Amino acid sequence: MSFLNSSDELRYRSYYTRSFDHFYAEESVAEHPAVLRAREVAPDIPFEMLRSREEVPAEHRRARTLLAVGGRGNAVGRCPGTRGHICCNYLTVDLYTGCNLGCSYCIMQSYLNFSPITVRIDTQDSVARLGHIARLNAGRLVRAGTGETGDSLWLDPLFNISAEILEGIREYPNLVLELKTKTDFVDHLLGKVDPAQVVFGFSLNPTQFAEVEEPATVPPALRLAAAERSVQAGYRVAFHFDPIVRSAATAEAYAQLCTELGRFPSEQIAWISMGTIRYPKELRDALPDRPYLLDEFVPARDGKYRYLQRDRVELYRAMLKQLRAVTSAPVYLCMESDVVWRRVFGGEPQELPELRRLFEDLEVPSVGEAQ
């Protein structure tokens, strides 16, 4: 197998065989190289071809079923952002729908009760649209990511789709793809894709929180080790403290995590983001009753429930101080109000020289406009 080394072959064969008990592919993509690769990596998962996704038997519509679908067309959009809050100008590429890494706070939980983990195999249209947007915004930094509706790297050693997208966007130097993950699955890409166009993004939470609330993810210490391997191989990394949860136990652990980022050269950290836990009211019932959800939450302007503004500001300020002591990498807030931005950073992102380039306004044409 060309894209995995022999120890990774063994690791992933066993990992994916434990994770899935059915693998379906729509007829239109059954012979696609990405599907053939996945069958080669995990030959023990029973495979079946279907005319369409509607044929997945009702009893297999769940997170232990993998479904590869065709369906060209637009999968690229603006990060949905949220009303009254500052969006980070990120483009999302929807390749995956669902994830069975089991984070207790994940909004995918409600979706997963009824659906297989779905992978959109054909990336041709997404690559073309990303290219179009990059051309329209020549000279500006265009950031895109595949981690909005699933984990960017969780299934990548199976399908190797990220490498395909990166190959497709090579001619657009202003376009950067972030692969955001709670795994350490980076090794199949190191040395094989262009370091100028990829950022490996790691979500971080304290170990004691992750052990309970992110049970099937790779432990944060191993994510940091993967970040180190990426940096040593010449790649840039990003870190996301999201969702930040507060408790007497986590305050010290976040401080420690921030300090740990000091081992990465600042110039190889593309960005760091922070976002406190939030949820829309209608999803609260879908979330399990976990201790961290029994805290005090209030509805913000976008209708999502968050900690009180003064508490969020306090959390962000404390972490920013700890980060600033060890790194000069850009730090920003995810889905926060202009007021919180001003109270934490003294200004909105476009007023802050170190963030201006990340938050530059992008021209994103509607789907169907000439390319």
Ligand code: SF4
């Ligand atoms: S890794 Fe991301 S998509 Fe997967 S369960 Fe956790 S929060 Fe949800």
